[in-house]
Amino acid sequence: MVDIEATGSSSRRHRIVELAVVQLDRGLRVQGEFSTLVDPEGPVGPTHIHGIEPGDLTSAPRFADIAARLLGLLRGRVLVGHNVGCDRAFLVAEYARLGVELPSVPEACTMRLAERYFRSPRGLSLRACAEAAGLPGWSEHTALGDARTCGRLFARYAAEDEAELAEAAAVEWPRLSHMTEAQAPWIGRQGRSRALEENVPGRRMVSFAGNGGA
Numbered sequence: 162m163v164d165i166e167a168t169g170s171s172s173r174r175h176r177i178v179e180l181a182v183v184q185l186d187r188g189l190r191v192q193g194e195f196s197t198l199v200d201p202e203g204p205v206g207p208t209h210i211h212g213i214e215p216g217d218l219t220s221a222p223r224f225a226d227i228a229a230r231l232l233g234l235l236r237g238r239v240l241v242g243h244n245v246g247c248d249r250a251f252l253v254a255e256y257a258r259l260g261v262e263l264p265s266v267p268e269a270c271t272m273r274l275a276e277r278y279f280r281s282p283r284g285l286s287l288r289a290c291a292e293a294a295g296l297p298g299w300s301e302h303t304a305l306g307d308a309r310t311c312g313r314l315f316a317r318y319a320a321e322d323e324a325e326l327a328e329a330a331a332v333e334w335p336r337l338s339h340m341t342e343a344q345a346p347w348i349g350r351q352g353r354s355r356a357l358e359e360n361v362p363g364r365r366m367v368s369f370a371g372n373g374g375a
Contacts, residue, residue, distance in 0.1 A: 162185065162241050163235070163240060163241070163245070163249075163252070164181050164243070164308035164311060165181075166178050166180075166304050167251055168204060168205060168207075169206050172250035176201035176202065176203065176224070176255070177199045177252075177255055178198065178199055178201045178205055178218075179197070179211065179303070179350075180196065180231075180304050181196035181308040182195045182196070182234045183305075183308040183309055185315070185316070189315070189319070194305065195234055196304055196305035196308070196347065197221065197227060198217060198349065199221055200218050200222065201218075202223060211302050211303075212303070213350075217350065222347065224259075225259055226345035228261070229336075229337040232335065235266075235334070236332075236334040237332070237334075239266070240267070240269075241269045241270075241315050242271070242308075243272050243307070244270060244272045245270040245271075256335075259337075261337065264334055266332050269319065271290065272287075272290065274315070274318040274319070279318075280293065287301075287307060288301060290314060291310050294313075296310060
């Protein structure tokens with residue numbers, strides 16, 4: 162699962178200000194969670210939506226500082242999100258600024274899946290879809306909160322698909338030879354470090370997860 166908060170709606174003109182990745186294994190169980198604020202190197206955008214103030218980003222890494230590690234988290238996986246095309250567009254734009262082209266990978270969109278399962282008369286927003294699926298509330302418009310809820314939706318919607326997972330594992334992802342995956346720490350909201358060693362088993366950040374998941 163991938164979710165981003167951004168400084169605006171255009172992937173060409175705006176920047177990522179927070180991102181989260183929730184990894185699921187083949188059984189759709191949580192393998193690892195990763196989130197960080199991101200310094201957009203400019204205005205933070207709609208604080209009234211994402212709740213992020215300029216002062217929250219004092220210690221936040223730039224996208225370039227987390228780019229290599231993020232590639233490692235996404236490699237070999239199905240890219241899943243709520244309106245996943247938007248999340249992908251921002252990732253493509255951020256990597257393009259670093260001279261890196263993201264490959265085409267298998268994708269699944271929980272917003273599209275919601276049109277077949279638990280469709281809400283209130284529309285296809287993440288909140289409406291979660292309520293229709295009987296999922297409780299969460300911290301909306303936080304990247305990690307939204308990614309977790311998206312993961313729970315996906316687990317409700319999707320049966321295990323070995324063919325799609327095998328296809329995802331076979332995709333060749335770029336490697337940033339001039340960067341290492343041990344880069345700047347990922348900084349969560351309230352300035353709390355999201356470093357690997359701070360997490361506990363069962364809901365932890367992992368430096369490696371086997372191919373074949375979401």
